[in-house]
Amino acid sequence: MRGSIARRLALMFALAAILITSTSAVLLRCSLKQSLETQMHNELTLRHSVLDPLLAKYESPAMWVVVHEKLDSLTPTDERVRYWVLSDNADYSYGGAMPDGLDRSKHADGFSIMEVPDQHCPMVLLSKTIPAMGSRPELRFIVGLDSTPFMGTLSTFTKTLILTSALGIALAALLGYWVSRFGLEPVRRLSNQANSLPPGDSKQRLDTEALPDELQELAVSFNGALARQEKAWCQLEGFNANVAHELRTPLTNLIGQTQVALAHERDLSELQDLLQSNLEELERMGTIVNDMLFLAGAESGQRATELSDVSLCEEASKTVEYLEPVLLDKQLNVVIQGDMRVRIDRRLFHRSLANLLQNAARYAAPASTITVSLVSNGLQAEVSVSNVGEPIDSVHLEHLFERFYRADAARARSDAHHGLGLSIVRAVASMHGGRVFARSAEGLNTFGFSLTSETLR
Numbered sequence: 001m002r003g004s005i006a007r008r009l010a011l012m013f014a015l016a017a018i019l020i021t022s023t024s025a026v027l028l029r030c031s032l033k034q035s036l037e038t039q040m041h042n043e044l045t046l047r048h049s050v051l052d053p054l055l056a057k058y059e060s061p062a063m064w065v066v067v068h069e070k071l072d073s074l075t076p077t078d079e080r081v082r083y084w085v086l087s088d089n090a091d092y093s094y095g096g097a098m099p100d101g102l103d104r105s106k107h108a109d110g111f112s113i114m115e116v117p118d119q120h121c122p123m124v125l126l127s128k129t130i131p132a133m134g135s136r137p138e139l140r141f142i143v144g145l146d147s148t149p150f151m152g153t154l155s156t157f158t159k160t161l162i163l164t165s166a167l168g169i170a171l172a173a174l175l176g177y178w179v180s181r182f183g184l185e186p187v188r189r190l191s192n193q194a195n196s197l198p199p200g201d202s203k204q205r206l207d208t209e210a211l212p213d214e215l216q217e218l219a220v221s222f223n224g225a226l227a228r229q230e231k232a233w234c235q236l237e238g239f240n241a242n243v244a245h246e247l248r249t250p251l252t253n254l255i256g257q258t259q260v261a262l263a264h265e266r267d268l269s270e271l272q273d274l275l276q277s278n279l280e281e282l283e284r285m286g287t288i289v290n291d292m293l294f295l296a297g298a299e300s301g302q303r304a305t306e307l308s309d310v311s312l313c314e315e316a317s318k319t320v321e322y323l324e325p326v327l328l329d330k331q332l333n334v335v336i337q338g339d340m341r342v343r344i345d346r347r348l349f350h351r352s353l354a355n356l357l358q359n360a361a362r363y364a365a366p367a368s369t370i371t372v373s374l375v376s377n378g379l380q381a382e383v384s385v386s387n388v389g390e391p392i393d394s395v396h397l398e399h400l401f402e403r404f405y406r407a408d409a410a411r412a413r414s415d416a417h418h419g420l421g422l423s424i425v426r427a428v429a430s431m432h433g434g435r436v437f438a439r440s441a442e443g444l445n446t447f448g449f450s451l452t453s454e455t456l457r
């Protein structure tokens, strides 16, 4: 969801305020209403408690004249309190018919509400039965209390409550907005800092010192991303330099040889030699460029597609056979151990195994044995090539699979080995969802790669 965090927080503050104030307002109003009702009931009960014994005491209609006078005197002029005595006998009746027209003598004793025509608020009634005594029949005595003053209090209170609640909510929203703007200040500072990072300077980092805890993590991750970018940038720069360097040697040779040849008259055989030599240089450049293209493809996430079911042992034997001349040169013996069936791109497999075997042949002690191991390791097939040879320094071991990296820098550029062989092994492994490894221990140097379950299906 887009939008301003400050606005969102202000809205949340306002919603919280609405919830809190409306709940407390409803509770307050309920409690006030209840206490006002209790007050009205108390007043009615009080009046009954004073008058009931009087009414019960008098028996004859003559004596009831006194009662009527007493009730007259107790009825205020504004008729806030009213009395009714209901009886079939008109001598005892008082107060006339009930304003709502209901026959209240048939209702149960107790509190009730009576709507009065022309009056906004109802009357609260307390009815009681006065038992018959002597000649006097049973009577019903009702005291009514106008609820208008009480309801007035309640409505004034409600209005005040609504007003203060609205004010409170508005204030909470404003305060929320201000608090969140104030609280988000470090975020703004961080973004300003990120904005002011100068382009081209890959060493720049955000200053995490002045940031609050919550933003430290973000800034640290951001700095981590910058560091990774810097590393990739350095690799790219180094890589460019390497490519230029690798191509410069054959180009210099080509130019030099051609210039020398052109300086004098040459006979056909000399020119043929020159072309032959130039062709070799061109082929070398072609190999580098092709290898680079292959690596670029693998790096962009290309996967092996031409998969076929093969026996690794059979395929390895074919590679060994193909390299027979190189191996015979140094009287090397190759042993293949283990076997398994996998689904792989056999062309790529040959290419990477050939690279490993060529390296092994190059660095193996003369007349020693090179071992090709094919091991199933859980869901992975591991292919490794070991040869007897000089121990490799661990400083080099972890870098040997990088492009153009050679442990022996002095010998590096003297021959056709341009340091891409192991990078290609790594690319083939990653195209099969695997990885590479190198070990140097007990006089044995082992280089290998794995193929994951995806290709073992």
Ligand SMILES: Nc1ncnc2c1ncn2[C@@H]1O[C@H](COP(=O)(O)OP(=O)(O)O)[C@@H](O)[C@H]1O
Binding pocket: 355, 359, 360, 363, 364, 387, 389, 392, 400, 405, 406, 407, 408, 416, 417, 418, 419, 420, 421, 422, 423, 445, 447
């Ligand atoms: N079997 C091995 N024994 C010792 N060093 C090796 C072996 N295989 C590879 N290396 C080291 O790894 C480096 C990189 O190998 P590679 O990528 O095949 O490039 P290149 O063979 O063109 O030099 C080699 O230059 C060498 O220093």
Ligand SMILES: [Mg+2]
Binding pocket: 355, 358, 359, 417, 421, 422
């Ligand atoms: Mg090599």
